[in-house]
Amino acid sequence: MAVISIYDTSALYNQNMSDRQQQRLMEFYEEAFHGYDVDSIHDCSIGAGGTTLPLARLGYRVSGSDVSDNLLAKARDNFAGAGYDIDLFSADFTRLGEALKDTYDCLMSTGNSLPHVDEEGVSDFVRGAAARLNPGGLLYVDMRNWDRLLLEKPIFTARDPLVMTAEEHRSLYQIWNWNGDSSVEFVFVTSTDRNGRHEKTSFTYAPTYYPLRFKDYEAILHRHGFAVRRCFDIDHLWTLAPDVREKCGEFAADFANIGWYAVLAQRLN
Ligand SMILES: C[S@@+](CC[C@H](N)C(=O)[O-])C[C@H]1O[C@@H](n2cnc3c(N)ncnc32)[C@H](O)[C@@H]1O
CATH class of the missing domain: 2.20.25 (N-terminal domain of TfIIb)
Known part of the structure; x- marks a missing residue:
């Protein structure tokens, strides 16, 4: 019997790297960031990069960090294979204030990564993000629907x-x-x-997850000077989401039936 930690394996190397997923993510991000003045985007839990690469394909100046050296090495390959040489480095997203030297138009944490830390860690993440975002900058996080x-x-x-x-x-x-x-x-x-x-x-x-409820995340955002601008049902992007249920297309009304969602917040000052 072999016991292994998933981020030390190749299991996530090709996550979202298929042409179909890349196309779907490009279409989604194009709509999600429409109307915002964004040039630089840094993913603070980039993993092997498949969820973030579509942003480089859309023309954004993308960079990334993560705590897994194994996945960062694969992200380097995945971006290079698509023709992008981007800045990738090791950093803990609960210490962004010290770990990031630059400021960005958008910081993100993709792929249900943020609930790897407890509420105090989420608060540290949001505080650090506020310190490293340009005025009016965006904070994008996607995660499983932990309320459900x-x-x-x-x-x-x-x-x-x-x-x-x-x-x-x-x-x-x-x-x-x-x-x-x-x-x-x-x-x-x-x-x-x-x-x-x-x-x-x-x-x-997989390392421990600390379920993060929507209302708790929203309260943390408000405490650190962010306003929630848009929420997205992204079940169509994440096939790992639980069974797909009937919905009306309105986030709040559908919430109990959504398996995976994203929150776009904006720094107010
Ligand atoms: C489920 S994977 C998602 C990876 C990638 N964003 C994707 O969508 O494929 C979760 C990632 O979070 C990273 N992670 C966990 N805790 C972290 C922390 N405190 N700081 C930075 N990255 C972290 C893991 O190393 C892993 O790459």
């Missing part, structure tokens, strides 16, 4: 098989290990059968 997950507290999700051939069947399951304080660890279980016989089971762990 806290109501449902799922414990087991069967995902699409990774391989399904006559010889090999590789299944993927996600186990949600909820702690007493409502923090949660995801364990991804891969089970491989070859020629009808079980071959191996491996366990890949």
